[in-house]
Amino acid sequence: MKTTDLDLLTSVSRPAVSPDGRLAVVSVTRPRVHADAYTGQLWEVTTDGSAPPRRITRGFRDTAPRLSPDGSVIAFIRAEPKGPPQLHVVRYAGGEPVALTDELLGVGAFDWSPDGSRIVYASRVAEPGRYGSVEGVSAAAEPARRITTTKYLANGLGWSTDRHTQLFLVDLPALDAEPFVAAVASGYPDAVDPAVRGDGADAKPSAAERAGVPPVVRLTDEPVDHDAPRFSADGSEVLFVASRHDGRDDDLLSGAYAVAVPAPGDTSSGVPEVRTVVSHEAGLGIAEVASVEGGRIYLLAQELGETGVDFVARNTALYVRDADDAAPRVLTDAETVDLGGSGITVEDRDAVLVLNGSRGTVQLLRVTADGAVEALVDDQVEVTGVGVGGGAVVVALTDPRTHGDVALVRTDRAPDGGSALVPLTDFSAPLRDEGIRPLHELVVEGRDGYPVHGWVVLPEGEGPHPVLLVIHGGPYAAYGVHLFDEAQVYADAGYAVLLCNPRGAAGYGQEHGRVIKERMGTVDMDDVLDFLDGAIAVHDTIDGSRAGIMGGSYGGYLTAWTIAHEHRFQGAIVERGFLDPELFTGTSDIGTFFGEEYTGHDEETRRAQSPQAFAHQVRTPTLVVHSEDDLRCPLSQAERYHLALVRAGVETEMLVFPGEDHELSRSGRPRHRVQRFEAILDWWGRHLPVAGGAR
Numbered sequence: 001m002k003t004t005d006l007d008l009l010t011s012v013s014r015p016a017v018s019p020d021g022r023l024a025v026v027s028v029t030r031p032r033v034h035a036d037a038y039t040g041q042l043w044e045v046t047t048d049g050s051a052p053p054r055r056i057t058r059g060f061r062d063t064a065p066r067l068s069p070d071g072s073v074i075a076f077i078r079a080e081p082k083g084p085p086q087l088h089v090v091r092y093a094g095g096e097p098v099a100l101t102d103e104l105l106g107v108g109a110f111d112w113s114p115d116g117s118r119i120v121y122a123s124r125v126a127e128p129g130r131y132g133s134v135e136g137v138s139a140a141a142e143p144a145r146r147i148t149t150t151k152y153l154a155n156g157l158g159w160s161t162d163r164h165t166q167l168f169l170v171d172l173p174a175l176d177a178e179p180f181v182a183a184v185a186s187g188y189p190d191a192v193d194p195a196v197r198g199d200g201a202d203a204k205p206s207a208a209e210r211a212g213v214p215p216v217v218r219l220t221d222e223p224v225d226h227d228a229p230r231f232s233a234d235g236s237e238v239l240f241v242a243s244r245h246d247g248r249d250d251d252l253l254s255g256a257y258a259v260a261v262p263a264p265g266d267t268s269s270g271v272p273e274v275r276t277v278v279s280h281e282a283g284l285g286i287a288e289v290a291s292v293e294g295g296r297i298y299l300l301a302q303e304l305g306e307t308g309v310d311f312v313a314r315n316t317a318l319y320v321r322d323a324d325d326a327a328p329r330v331l332t333d334a335e336t337v338d339l340g341g342s343g344i345t346v347e348d349r350d351a352v353l354v355l356n357g358s359r360g361t362v363q364l365l366r367v368t369a370d371g372a373v374e375a376l377v378d379d380q381v382e383v384t385g386v387g388v389g390g391g392a393v394v395v396a397l398t399d400p401r402t403h404g405d406v407a408l409v410r411t412d413r414a415p416d417g418g419s420a421l422v423p424l425t426d427f428s429a430p431l432r433d434e435g436i437r438p439l440h441e442l443v444v445e446g447r448d449g450y451p452v453h454g455w456v457v458l459p460e461g462e463g464p465h466p467v468l469l470v471i472h473g474g475p476y477a478a479y480g481v482h483l484f485d486e487a488q489v490y491a492d493a494g495y496a497v498l499l500c501n502p503r504g505a506a507g508y509g510q511e512h513g514r515v516i517k518e519r520m521g522t523v524d525m526d527d528v529l530d531f532l533d534g535a536i537a538v539h540d541t542i543d544g545s546r547a548g549i550m551g552g553s554y555g556g557y558l559t560a561w562t563i564a565h566e567h568r569f570q571g572a573i574v575e576r577g578f579l580d581p582e583l584f585t586g587t588s589d590i591g592t593f594f595g596e597e598y599t600g601h602d603e604e605t606r607r608a609q610s611p612q613a614f615a616h617q618v619r620t621p622t623l624v625v626h627s628e629d630d631l632r633c634p635l636s637q638a639e640r641y642h643l644a645l646v647r648a649g650v651e652t653e654m655l656v657f658p659g660e661d662h663e664l665s666r667s668g669r670p671r672h673r674v675q676r677f678e679a680i681l682d683w684w685g686r687h688l689p690v691a692g693g694a695r
Contacts, residue, residue: 001434001488003677006031006670008431009485012396012404013063014343014385015045018071018092021390022047025056025074026406027063028427031670037061038670042076045406045424047392053406053425057090057097067092067389068116073172075100075119077107087121091175100170102211104133105163109228114235117264118171120219122229127162150249153589155632155662165225167240169217171264179212219259221271224248226257232291236261237275239289239297245280251308252593253280256289256299278321278328283308287316290344290352296369297321298344298352299328309593313476313506313513316340318354320369331371332356335510345386353386353393357507359453360480364395364409376409377420382482397421398482400439402428428483437491439481444500444534452527453508454479454500456535456542457487463541466570466688467496469532471551471558473576475504475524475598476513486665493681494690496542498535502527504554518600520609521561528558529566548688549620550680552576552665553633560611560641563620571687573680575625576662579637580612589631615644621651623683625676627660627668655679 001008013027024047029040042057042065061079068075072092078099079085084106090097101107103123110121126133130142145152145162154160219238220226228241237258244255256277262269277297278286284301291297299319304310315338319328332339332354341362342355349369353376356363364377364386377383377395384404385396393409405428407421440456459465468490472479479499487497501507502524504516516524536544548571551559556577563572578584582603584595599609607613622645626638638654645652657676660668665676 001431001436001485001492003489003674003681004033005431005434006485006674007033008428008434009403010427010431012384012406012425012427013065015387015394015396015406016065016067016074017047017387017389017392017394018067019069019389020071021392024387024389024392024394024406024424025065025067026396027065027076028404029061029063031673033670033674036669036671037081038667042074043425045394047394047408047424049422049424053427056094059088059097061085062088064110066110066112068112068172069114070116071389073116073175075110075112077110079106087119087170089119089172089175095175098173098175099213100173101168101216102213105131108165111230111238113231113261114233116172118169118261120167120169120229120231120238122165122167122227124163125166130162150592151589153631155589155630158629158631160225161223164223165227166221167219167226167229167238167259169219169238169261170214173214215267217262217267218271220274222274228288230288230290231261232258233293237291239277239291241286241289243280244274247308248280249592251280252285252304252311253283253308254286255280255282256286256297282328284319284328285311288344290346292346292349294349295323296349297328298346300339300342300344300354301328302340303334309597311593312517312597313504313510315506315510316342318344318352318367322369331367331369332365332373337365337373338506340506343385345388347388347393353388355383355386357478357480359507360455360478360501362480364393376411379419379421380481381421382480394424395421400481400483401432401436402426403431403483403485404428431483435492436483437488440539442500442531442535442538444531446527446530448523448526450503450523450527452500452502452531452534454498454531455481456539457491457497457499458539458541459491459494459496461494461541463496464543464546464691465494465496465541466546466548466684466690467498467532467536467542467544468684468688469498469528469547469549469569471528471549471555472499472501472505473551473553473555474506475516475520475554475558476506477554478505478507480507489677489681490684493684495548495684495688496535496539498532500528500531502531502558517598518605518609520599521558521565521611524558525562525565528562546570546688548572548684550575552625553662554578556633557611560618560622561609561614563622564611564614564617567619569620571683572620572622573625573683574622574638574641576627576630576633576664577611577624577637577641578633579610579641581606581610583612583636583640584633587634587636612641612644615641616648618645618648618650621687623679624652624654625657625679626654627657627662627664629660630662630664632662653683 015024087100088097105124108122259272286301288300302314315334317334321328338357345353362382381399406425550573552575581595581599642654
């Protein structure tokens with residue numbers, strides 16, 4: 001894979017499965033370098049493989065398909081090149097999509113009512129006068145912001161306290177109705193379209209009608225974010241997650257809440273009263289809530305300790321609450337099962353499906369209300385989404401040979417019956433045609449006897465090849481068995497690539513992750529160096545005398561820390577790094593808790609784990625890469641570190657990408673992603689050249 005193959009990286013959404021289980025709908029998106037944008041459409045996939053996948057929409061970027069309960073209508077999010085994403089619906093049988101929203105800041109999560117007549121959705125609501133809500137008022141002309149909270153920024157968004165997420169309800173309109181056409185200025189100010197006015201009506205069209213969308217009912221208005229909306233099983237309420245308590249500035253706790261659903265057509269009763277389902281006093285950070293028949297509630301949540309901020313390496317677990325007055329009880333073992341990347345897919349009243357990160361894979365689990373756990377998919381894959389319908393279970397996944405595809409799960413297979421998966425698509429075939437290097441799994445025994453797990457990607461040829469030690473972010477994240485574009489690009493250029501999950505990483509239990517709490521740069525550094533030595537010993541095509549080190553976010557931290565204490569590398573790349581824990585507090589969007597929970601509250605303890613404090617010890621040529629709008633690890637982290645390297649006499653350069661945030665390497669503008677790859681390969685070409693020149 002070369003830098004120019006970015007266009008071939010298709011990603012597949014969570015499948016929406018028809019009620020009879022015969023069909024699934026997914027969105028397939030990919031970068032388009034020539035357009036400097038991401039595009040995508042909806043595709044139909046037959047679950048018996050009787051027909052090839054077919055594209056069923058042709059929007060610029062159509063994503064997040066959800067089928068109505070009877071399967072007759074697809075709801076989805078459509079984004080035009082220069083507009084915010086809006087909720088649309090289209091008949092499954094065909095026809096032109098109909099817009100349901102015209103929200104200034106776009107639409108996020110949404111859910112169908114059980115009877116298929118309504119949809120609840122989340123949308124950020126701008127304070128008057130901000131974000132284009134008043135024509136002619138630019139960002140620079142907006143009034144000053146009065147900040148009364150310590151949580152007022154969000155990476156990828158910017159200011160957050162003046163555009164909270166609120167919930168809205170919209171009725172599904174008649175999809176064959178005549179579209180609204182606005183009246184022209186004609187001297188008749190009361191002229192309206194008869195299609196809107198109706199028989200004998202003389203009212204002026206509403207703002208929604210003028211935009212050509214149905215009217216909506218607002219369900220929430222408190223100045224906090226209301227997330228993950230879902231209808232209750234009987235359709236009488238909308239459940240959601242929020243931090244509504246007075247001390248929310250000082251913790252990470254959240255609760256589950258509900259609002260009653262107004263009667264159809266009722267737009268005059270005001271915002272409904274909020275009912276508490278699970279209070280923040282349960283000590284949980286709740287991510288999602290789902291209702292099943294009989295009033296049973298399932299939750300995905302983290303325990304956050306006595307302080308409410310003890311988030312380090314806390315796995316997300318599945319909880320259930322059987323009655324209104326019962327406390328949630330945990331169904332999965334938070335020490336060993338990590339549902340942090342999951343959602344809740346209801347299979348029936350007594351069982352739900354969730355995703356578990358384990359040793360670089362993501363398994364599909366079925367969990368019953370009495371706590372029985374069954375792995376439906378435990379192959380060497382990462383399941384990224386699941387849909388159910390008519391007894392069929394369909395997943396989206398990635399593995400070493402696909403960046404995103406769809407498969408049917410064999411739920412009735414015997415324990416030794418081979419793979420649980422029946423492939424239904426092959427969207428990554430064009431990428432494989434360009435050449436994909438395989439993953440070689442490796443476990444190395446570290447200096448203290450601790451096993452270090454990871455993978456090696458080797459370039460073509462007998463070598464010896466220079467080697468890149470690539471460290472993941474997080475730190476409570478993990479490399480896995482997915483097709484990783486970075487490893488493939490570097491291997492194609494002639495480098496052996498090492499990817500490991502040192503202590504501090506996710507997927508190996510909470511103890512594995514929490515051991516570096518207030519001990520960053522200790523056993524985690526030992527583990528990555530031991531993995532390097534172990535890979536060199538196992539693979540004789542690797543030239544251990546020619547090594548580079550690189551990483552982003554926490555990977556940038558551990559790279560910067562390592563080169564201050566180990567001088568064996570010919571070059572280093574420190575990207576979007578967490579480099580100065582002291583400066584991080586009060587400048588990052590997670591600066592109220594992250595740095596202190598990982599490196600401690602004592603100033604001396606934090607400095608003892610700070611790459612910035614040890615930058616004067618660096619001798620390795622270092623490229624510092626950062627994004628101008630990174631609010632997770634602000635640009636100041638890179639600027640101060642780069643200056644310290646300059647003053648220490650280190651050969652260094654800093655590369656700053658305008659308009660990008662912390663997610664540049666994963667979802668930044670496609671042209672910037674290509675430029676980033678080119679800059680990285682240029683750096684390695686100068687400091688760690690491949691024999692015979694880079695390919």
